[in-house]
Amino acid sequence: MSQFLTYLRLGFDHISDIQGFDHILFILTLCAVYKLSEWKKVLVLVTAFTIGHSVTLALSALQIIVANAYWIELLIPVTIFFTSMANLFYANQASHKLYYHYAMALVFGFVHGLGFSNFFNALMGDSMSITFPLFAFNVGLEIGQLLIVSLFFAFYFVLSFAIRFEHRSWILFFSGAGAGVSLVLILEPL
Amino acid sequence: MNKRLLPYLFLLLALTAQAHPLKMSVADIVYKDNKLFLKFKLFTDDLEMTLRTFCNAPSIDLVNIGFDKTATACLQKHIAHNFVIKWNGKALALTFKKVTLSESLEVSYVEMESALLPKAAIKSVFVQNTLMFQNLPEQKSVVNITVRNETKTLIIEHTKEETAKQIDW
Numbered sequence: 001m002s003q004f005l006t007y008l009r010l011g012f013d014h015i016s017d018i019q020g021f022d023h024i025l026f027i028l029t030l031c032a033v034y035k036l037s038e039w040k041k042v043l044v045l046v047t048a049f050t051i052g053h054s055v056t057l058a059l060s061a062l063q064i065i066v067a068n069a070y071w072i073e074l075l076i077p078v079t080i081f082f083t084s085m086a087n088l089f090y091a092n093q094a095s096h097k098l099y100y101h102y103a104m105a106l107v108f109g110f111v112h113g114l115g116f117s118n119f120f121n122a123l124m125g126d127s128m129s130i131t132f133p134l135f136a137f138n139v140g141l142e143i144g145q146l147l148i149v150s151l152f153f154a155f156y157f158v159l160s161f162a163i164r165f166e167h168r169s170w171i172l173f174f175s176g177a178g179a180g181v182s183l184v185l186i187l188e189p190l
Numbered sequence: 191m192n193k194r195l196l197p198y199l200f201l202l203l204a205l206t207a208q209a210h211p212l213k214m215s216v217a218d219i220v221y222k223d224n225k226l227f228l229k230f231k232l233f234t235d236d237l238e239m240t241l242r243t244f245c246n247a248p249s250i251d252l253v254n255i256g257f258d259k260t261a262t263a264c265l266q267k268h269i270a271h272n273f274v275i276k277w278n279g280k281a282l283a284l285t286f287k288k289v290t291l292s293e294s295l296e297v298s299y300v301e302m303e304s305a306l307l308p309k310a311a312i313k314s315v316f317v318q319n320t321l322m323f324q325n326l327p328e329q330k331s332v333v334n335i336t337v338r339n340e341t342k343t344l345i346i347e348h349t350k351e352e353t354a355k356q357i358d359w
Contacts, residue, residue, distance in 0.1 A: 006343045010332075019328070069296075118212070122231065122297075125218030125334040128341045 007123075007133040011140025014119050016148060022076050022185065023112060025178055027148050029083045030105055032174035033091075035167055036153055036160075046149060048102045052109015053116060054138055060117035061124075061134050067114045076115050077185035079108035084178035091171045116141060213329035215321055219275070221312070221337040226277065226304040228284065230269075232322065234291060234298045236329070237265075240322045244268050252298065257289050265289060265300065269321065274354070276316035277307055311359075312337055318354035319346050 015023050030049065034042050059065045083104055120137055124130055156170070216231040238252040245264035252261060266286050275282050287301040319331045331346040335357060344355045 003341070003343060006345060010345070122212060122214065123216060123332055123334075125216070125220070125336060125341065126229070127218070127220050127336045128334060129339075133343075 003132065004136045007136035008140035008143070010123065011116075011137035012144040013140075014116065015141045015144035022080065022182075023115070024148055025181060026076070026080045026083065026108065026112065027145060028152055028174055029080055029087060029178035030101065031149055031152055032171050032178075033087055033101065036157055039153075042149065042153070044102060045105050046145065048105035049109040049112070050142060050145070052106040053113030053141070054109075056110045056113030057116045057120065057138060057141075058134065060114055061120055061130055065114075067117070069118045072111065072114045072118060074186065075111045077182040079104075079111050080178050080182035081186060083108065084175040084182065087171055087175035088179065091168050091175070213326055215319075215329060215331050217273075217317075217319065217321075217331070217333045219315075219317075219333065219335045221307075221335075224306050224309065226275070226282065226307065228275075228300075228302040228304075230298075230300040230302075230321070232298045232300065234295055236322055236326055237298050240325045241265060241268060243325055244271075252291070253295050256291060257298075262289060269300070269302070272320040272323070274316075274318040275304075276314075276356075277304075278310060278313045279316070282307075314356055314358045315342075316354065316356040317344060317346070320348070320353050323348045323353075 030045060031042055218229045220227045234252050241250045241261060241264045242248050247260055247264060250261045282304045284302045284304055287303060289300045291298055315335050317333050327348045333344040335342050342357045344357060346352045346355055
């Protein structure tokens with residue numbers, strides 16, 4: 001396997017790791033307020049998250065910023081909890097008005113990027129050039145992220161044929177689950 | 191959607207929740223001055239659990255006591271049993287240099303080196319790495335090998351029944 005594919009796979013495996021589903025849960029809670037017909041808004045949302053996490057991943061990998069891993073691991077479930085609660089409070093609001101969602105995706109993307117960098121920095125050897133592995137790792141993260149979003153909306157699509165439900169119930173379900181699980185993750189290390 | 195199911199689903203998700211675990215070990219191998227310099231980066235809690243099991247020594251306490259004689263001897267024995275490196279097809283004997291803990295105590299760094307290698311162009315590096323697999327079969331072992339500014343990386347995963355890999359130069 002080439003060096004590029006090795007780091008691409010590490011990035012993909014990291015974001016899509018079901019045993020450590022914090023990043024997956026964040027993406028799902030972010031996307032939960034959108035319908036399939038609003039795919040353009042989802043695209044903007046995913047792009048905002050990508051910009052956010054790519055910036056801090058690069059800055060941290062290049063040692064321009066140094067973040068405390070303990071606080072970052074604690075902040076990641078806080079981002080899920082905050083997003084879930086925002087969804088629950090604004091479940092009735094038309095999603096086209098939810099511009100704060102893009103801002104959340106960007107700002108919380110900064111936090112998740114620092115989480116990705118904890119893993120990436122642990123992988124790197126002292127004598128290694130990081131530019132190429134960093135690029136490949138980030139591409140792997142993006143592919144994983146797109147796959148998660150695609151599977152989420154595919155599930156939504158299939159479910160909407162199988163059973164009748166209101167979009168509001170869908171938002172409440174994912175946001176309630178996100179809030180509950182993230183609360184456990186927040187309280188666990190305390 | 192059946193609303194009666196929701197509390198049970200939330201409970202199930204909450205009970206299985208865990209922060210993103212980093213189950214991995216990293217070995218950096220650098221070829222320099224005709225020798226191989228090895229540095230293992232191992233998570234201290236995982237290593238402690240492994241050494242206690244491997245040497246049947248529950249008294250090993252890396253966080254509070256550190257690497258005393260028992261822990262250091264056990265570590266060397268564990269590496270000797272679980273790490274093999276072949277340079278151009280020939281197995282290398284490794285000398286233990288030192289083990290240190292990071293400031294946060296989270297990571298243990300183990301340094302080793304080989305004897306002088308015969309002067310020949312590098313053709314292949316074979317690595318067998320089962321460090322900590324006994325207790326942590328889900329972990330990934332990442333091996334970075336740097337020769338003349340060129341780094342190649344191997345990933346060995348026990349879950350895929352991998353214990354060894356080879357890189358050709």
